[in-house]
Amino acid sequence: MHMKHSGEAHGPEVVPVKFILEDPEPLTGDSKKEVEVKAAVGETILEVALDHGINIEHACGGVCACSTCHVYVEEGEDAFDEAEDDELDRVEEAPGLQVNSRLCCQLKVKDETPVVIKVPAWNRNAVKEVPH
Numbered sequence: 001m002h003m004k005h006s007g008e009a010h011g012p013e014v015v016p017v018k019f020i021l022e023d024p025e026p027l028t029g030d031s032k033k034e035v036e037v038k039a040a041v042g043e044t045i046l047e048v049a050l051d052h053g054i055n056i057e058h059a060c061g062g063v064c065a066c067s068t069c070h071v072y073v074e075e076g077e078d079a080f081d082e083a084e085d086d087e088l089d090r091v092e093e094a095p096g097l098q099v100n101s102r103l104c105c106q107l108k109v110k111d112e113t114p115v116v117i118k119v120p121a122w123n124r125n126a127v128k129e130v131p132h
Contacts, residue, residue, distance in 0.1 A: 010040035016114040017048055020074065022121035027055050045071070045104040045117055056119060062105035069104045070094035076115030080107045096120055 019035045021027055028035070039048040046069055049056045060066040067090045073080070077100065083091065087106045094101060104117065 010042045013038035013040045015039040015041060015079070015109050015112050017045070017109075018114075018116045019049065019054055020116065020118040021054070022119065027119065028053055039109050041109050041111060043109055045107040045109070045115075048109075049104065049117075049119075054119070056104060058105060060105075064090055064103060064106055067091055067094035067103065070096070070101060070120070071104045071107075072098055072100045072118040072120065073102050073107070074100065074116040074118050076113045079109055079111055079113035079115050081110060095122060 015038060017037050017039045019037070021033050021035065024030055024033055024035075035052065035054060037048060037052045039045070044062065046056060046058055046062050056071070057068040058066075059068040062069065064086050070091060080102070083102060083106065087103050091097065091101050091103055094103075107117075109115075
């Protein structure tokens with residue numbers, strides 16, 4: 001399943017986002033462990049990743065019904081709202097749970113604070129689908 005934009009209006013891509021990929025090959029087809037991109041306020045980190053060729057697993061399509069898009073917010077946690085109960089319930093099911101664990105489908109950029117997101121090695125898109 002490929003996640004499409006939410007349909008909400010997004011501003012210009014001005015928010016610095018650095019992705020640290022523990023195992024980049026399955027996610028990007030490249031060996032580059034760090035990818036720096038820009039996000040728009042209002043986008044989710046999952047949307048940002050997918051738009052820039054980082055194929056983070058998201059089995060439920062990004063609707064907070066699974067924990068496959070589990071990531072670590074290494075820097076810039078204030079750029080996002082606090083996790084709601086639905087996300088907390090799902091993220092508890094994820095492997096490698098840490099205090100900075102979040103679901104990237106729920107990380108909506110709310111301001112221009114730079115962020116660093118670590119994608120764990122066990123997050124892989126086993127089947128890379130081409131968007132329709």
